Amino acid sequence: MPSTILIVDDHPLTREALSSLLRAHGFDVVGCASDGAEAVVEAGRLQPDLVLLDLSMPGVDGISALPKLREAAPAIRAGAAGYLLKTEPPEKIAAFLDGVANGEAALSGAVARRLLDQVRTGNGRGSGVPDAIAAALSAREVEVLLLLDDHLGTDEIAKRLFISEHTVRSHVKSLLRKLGVSSRREALEHLAVARAA
Secondary structure, three states: OOOEEEEEOOOHHHHHHHHHHHHHOOOEEEEEEOOHHHHHHHHHHHOOOEEEEOOOOOOOOOOOOOOHHHHHHHHHHOOOOEEOOOOOOHHHHHHHHHHHHOOOOEEOHHHHHHHHHHHHHHHHOOOOOOHHHHOOOOHHHHHHHHHHHOOOOHHHHHHHHOOOHHHHHHHHHHHHHHHOOOOHHHHHHHHHHHHHO
16 A cells, blocks of 8 residues: 655645656655645644655744754654655655655755764764764664663654654664664663763
């Protein structure tokens, strides 16, 4: 069964182009919205698997004039599964969304690199993920580790990342294996030691 998508963009031509592109790649576009308020109503009514939202629209959290990374970070912290630039080739957008539908994170290359750097350093707050750990984990595993560090449980992480609890457990199992530890507590101790080094 194809993933259902709600497209939110204030430009009718962009909505139509994205609808055509995604339908051509096997997605079921169940609706479109032209602003944030309409998106909330339509998302509640249609219950799509994915919402493709243009963060640069006026009225979307007042962040339309912010640089790309400053747009991406709050969106991801709020639970977005990814951040794509409109300059990506159409096939790449479809592939990214297919990955998101399967529980993967999706970030455009330039944004991913800068966001990963920010996550690794934590902006100097001692809350990031050091290179030694980040290099061993996938982007989604880094997200899960940071949420574990925020003392969130499996169900809370699943809700925050819009993935199933089973998928969260799979990511935790994978990151524990990659870090060579046997429990979440040990993973967080490993993270704390790496931060202090």
